[in-house]
Amino acid sequence: xxxxxxxxxxxxxxxxxxxxxxxxxxxxxxxxxxxxxxxxxxxxxxxxxxxxxxxxxxxxxxxxxxxxxxxxxxxxxxxxxxxxxxxxxxxxxxxxxxxxxxxxxxxxxxxxxxxxxxxxxxxxxxxxxxxxxxxxxxxxxxxxxxxxxxxxxxxxxxxxxxxxxxxxxxxxxxxxxxxxxxxxxxxxxxxxxxxxxxxxxxxxxxxxxxxxxxxxxxxxxxxxxxxxxxxxxxxxxxxxxxxxxxxxxxxxxxxxxxxxxxxxxxxxxxxxxxxx
Amino acid sequence: xxxxxxxxxxxxxxxxxxxxxxxxxxxxxxxxxxxxxxxxxxxxxxxxxxxxxxxxxxxxxxxxxxxxxxxxxxxxxxxxxxxxxxxxxxxxxxxxxxxxxxxxxxxxxxxxxxxxxxxxxxxxxxxxxxxxxxxxxxxxxxxxxxxxxxxxxxxxxxxxxxxxxxxxxxxxxxxxxxxxxxxxxxxxxxxxxxxxxxxxxxxxxxxxxxxxxxxxxxxxxxxxxxxxxxxxxxxxxxxxxxxxxxxxxxxxxxxxxxxxxxxxxxxxxxxxxxxxxxxxxxxxxxxxxxxxxxxxxxxxxxxxxxxxxxxxxxxxxxxxxxxxxxxxxx
Numbered sequence: 118x119x120x121x122x123x124x125x126x127x128x129x130x131x132x133x134x135x136x137x138x139x140x141x142x143x144x145x146x147x148x149x150x151x152x153x154x155x156x157x158x159x160x161x162x163x164x165x166x167x168x169x170x171x172x173x174x175x176x177x178x179x180x181x182x183x184x185x186x187x188x189x190x191x192x193x194x195x196x197x198x199x200x201x202x203x204x205x206x207x208x209x210x211x212x213x214x215x216x217x218x219x220x221x222x223x224x225x226x227x228x229x230x231x232x233x234x235x236x237x238x239x240x241x242x243x244x245x246x247x248x249x250x251x252x253x254x255x256x257x258x259x260x261x262x263x264x265x266x267x268x269x270x271x272x273x274x275x276x277x278x279x280x281x282x283x284x285x286x287x288x289x290x291x292x293x294x295x296x297x298x299x300x301x302x303x304x305x306x307x308x309x310x311x312x313x314x315x316x317x318x319x320x321x322x323x324x325x326x327x328x329x330x331x332x333x334x335x336x337x338x339x340x341x342x343x344x345x346x347x348x349x350x351x352x353x354x355x356x357x358x359x360x361x362x363x364x365x366x367x368x369x370x371x372x373x374x375x376x377x378x379x380x381x382x383x384x385x386x387x388x389x390x391x392x393x
Numbered sequence: 394x395x396x397x398x399x400x401x402x403x404x405x406x407x408x409x410x411x412x413x414x415x416x417x418x419x420x421x422x423x424x425x426x427x428x429x430x431x432x433x434x435x436x437x438x439x440x441x442x443x444x445x446x447x448x449x450x451x452x453x454x455x456x457x458x459x460x461x462x463x464x465x466x467x468x469x470x471x472x473x474x475x476x477x478x479x480x481x482x483x484x485x486x487x488x489x490x491x492x493x494x495x496x497x498x499x500x501x502x503x504x505x506x507x508x509x510x511x512x513x514x515x516x517x518x519x520x521x522x523x524x525x526x527x528x529x530x531x532x533x534x535x536x537x538x539x540x541x542x543x544x545x546x547x548x549x550x551x552x553x554x555x556x557x558x559x560x561x562x563x564x565x566x567x568x569x570x571x572x573x574x575x576x577x578x579x580x581x582x583x584x585x586x587x588x589x590x591x592x593x594x595x596x597x598x599x600x601x602x603x604x605x606x607x608x609x610x611x612x613x614x615x616x617x618x619x620x621x622x623x624x625x626x627x628x629x630x631x632x633x634x635x636x637x638x639x640x641x642x643x644x645x646x647x648x649x650x651x652x653x654x655x656x657x658x659x660x661x662x663x664x665x666x667x668x669x670x671x672x673x674x675x676x677x678x679x680x681x682x683x684x685x686x687x688x689x690x691x692x693x694x695x696x697x698x699x700x701x702x703x704x705x706x707x708x709x710x711x712x713x714x715x716x717x718x719x720x721x722x723x
Contacts (some may be wrong), residue, residue: 148492236459
């Protein structure tokens, strides 16, 4: 091995002394961020998220304002409904984003490049999770801020004015990006587990949109009680002005993230065992 | 330096790699040769820690690959063209991989230039030809200026100029003291590039030798003799360790003797010779003979005639592989 230890410098200008370049988590995180923003699909998905969140909220605020007599709910409840309506669609977009971040690597073979560069695998997957959650959080926070700025004047002066000094209303507004980031993490975790784009997206939509109404519709109390702890039901407590079910809003957010973290943990465990 | 001990990989009931042990040394180009499906790529993926061995171990530069603090500067690998997200540009792909080790973007520019990808570096990889994908794979392998290079079928899809470039690059890297391990299913490719050859068939190592030893050791030399009195000559030449085959009247293939002694025997007995040609088997033939029985997929040519085909031919669609084995008739 002495020959290798005294390797002569290669001809290229970029001589790389081996000691200087090595893996660190910060570098892997930067790498994942480069990957995330150098795909058009990511950029488009985030842009669509903003359009959907702001657009639907604005549309509903305008409709509510024009039809004040026909709104079923009142006050703060009605004021936050436009925001929550946008969330219903926005979560699907972020679910697709979260899942594709990893399944796109499996379907193209990129995952082998990723795991060759980071052969212990865990840092790459954790970095992906950080990038997905932070990006979702930042983008949806911006979208929510725009939404509030747009719909506040639309609803002001009416019985359903958006009043951020009401702590329950503020909770819904602050909770929107947190809930959506939780969904994105859940989708990423399912993507790591399932490794297939269609399967992962189907799985997260099933978990978020389909299972809950089915279980809630079964007239058995313990089933209904248990269904409250499914990820979307628990997380959406945060987006409810006057929640009546368990869990309470903030613990509900924790339940959502616990689902994401546990599924992510199982995913990492399997990803380290599986052949890439 | 790559060291494998009892390396085994099973996929369900199928054994892809069957307890192989070998050492690939620095300062040489080692060719990894075998028919399609012989286990070359699986072995290379296990070296890179991508596939988990069912049994056995493999270490690179003294450690399992995953335990290196700086994997990309230890080992650079081209495992298959286009292990790349199709939606990302070549430049960004390299930049993302470089970022994991803190390798500067100037090095990304260097490897793009070395592999001749300047014109397409900012284009999305999805539109790349096989050759461009291959060049990008080689750029990735060179990114960390690694001590060991693992190249799986590096010349696939390259034009003649690209093939020559890869050959010279492999030799140059080895001359710098690096370990270069490259696979191919084409003997001729390995013959022109490698110093040593590791032959694998059906998951087992069939030969581990220098290219010269491989030719000398695994195939007999023979002499082609044409004579109107062939039958009589055959009687005279026959002896210990000499085998004679005849594929047409008046033509003999004599193995185990040499042209000089056959010529002298003929002269001493007044036998007329029309031809006396020493036949040295080429590397290609040596390889064919060695792997004839371990070819995973046989193409049927319908022309195999008298050639001894010992393994059951699998009819139907089969990838293009070294087809009919060379029989003992040469």
